[in-house]
Amino acid sequence: MSTDDLKREAARAALRHVEDGMRLGLGTGSTAEHFVDLLAERVRGGLKVTCVSSSERTQAQAERLGISLTTLDAMPELDLYVDGADEIGPGLSLIKGGGGALLREKIVASAARRMIVIADESKLVPVLGAFPLPIEVVPFGLEATRIAIVRLAGRLGLSGLMLVRGATNGHVFVTDGGHRILDCHFSHIDNPAELAAGLTAIPGVVEHGLFLGLASAACVAGPGGVRVIDRA
Ligand SMILES: O=C(CO)[C@H](O)[C@H](O)COP(=O)(O)O
Numbered sequence: 001m002s003t004d005d006l007k008r009e010a011a012r013a014a015l016r017h018v019e020d021g022m023r024l025g026l027g028t029g030s031t032a033e034h035f036v037d038l039l040a041e042r043v044r045g046g047l048k049v050t051c052v053s054s055s056e057r058t059q060a061q062a063e064r065l066g067i068s069l070t071t072l073d074a075m076p077e078l079d080l081y082v083d084g085a086d087e088i089g090p091g092l093s094l095i096k097g098g099g100g101a102l103l104r105e106k107i108v109a110s111a112a113r114r115m116i117v118i119a120d121e122s123k124l125v126p127v128l129g130a131f132p133l134p135i136e137v138v139p140f141g142l143e144a145t146r147i148a149i150v151r152l153a154g155r156l157g158l159s160g161l162m163l164v165r166g167a168t169n170g171h172v173f174v175t176d177g178g179h180r181i182l183d184c185h186f187s188h189i190d191n192p193a194e195l196a197a198g199l200t201a202i203p204g205v206v207e208h209g210l211f212l213g214l215a216s217a218a219c220v221a222g223p224g225g226v227r228v229i230d231r232a
Pocket residue numbers: 027028029030031032083084085086095096097098099100101102105
């Protein structure tokens with residue numbers, strides 16, 4: 001089975017938690033894309049759900065597939081949010097934002113009663129941080145914000161490259177909210193809660209990719225099948 005097949009199996013497992021009439025949040029990324037595809041099949045079969053997207057990319061996919069969409073303003077409370085992750089650590093702590101949608105993803109996840117993470121088993125890690133942590137920052141004063149993050153990291157014993165994310169067209173990557181992303185190569189984040197609190201206190205930081213206490217369960221696919229991990 002390819003990694004892509006495993007992602008689809010994880011998405012299929014999460015779909016079992018979707019019930020008629022639910023208000024759903026749709027994630028972003030290649031795994032979430034499988035979920036949206038499979039959800040669309042169920043919708044064509046008669047399932048009634050109303051969805052909110054976490055990115056322009058997912059919005060376009062869901063629209064194309066005929067899924068009923070609304071905005072988070074019109075439907076500010078959701079039953080379930082399903083999304084992928086870049087890393088799944090202890091207690092279902094997550095790094096997200098590899099696809100650059102972390103701000104909307106966190107807003108939508110926070111509006112949902114439950115968040116189910118879908119992933120292939122390569123995303124499971126004992127300690128977060130091997131995947132560079134995406135931090136969304138406003139373009140104004142980006143260098144000052146970067147220095148503030150470097151100082152915070154130093155105080156917490158973290159170090160590593162901190163790179164402004166580029167886009168495939170050679171330009172700088174711009175998020176759906178018009179912000180930039182700093183990818184921070186910390187390699188080991190031993191205390192994610194402390195780092196998250198410190199980042200939130202820096203004025204130029206819009207949001208960071210540490211999702212702590214948000215995921216209720218994860219459907220993790222490996223060659224032996226899909227394992228459901230509940231947050232302890
Ligand atoms: O956080 C995300 C997008 O901002 C994605 O969920 C994360 O990057 C995982 O992506 P993929 O399913 O393609 O591996």
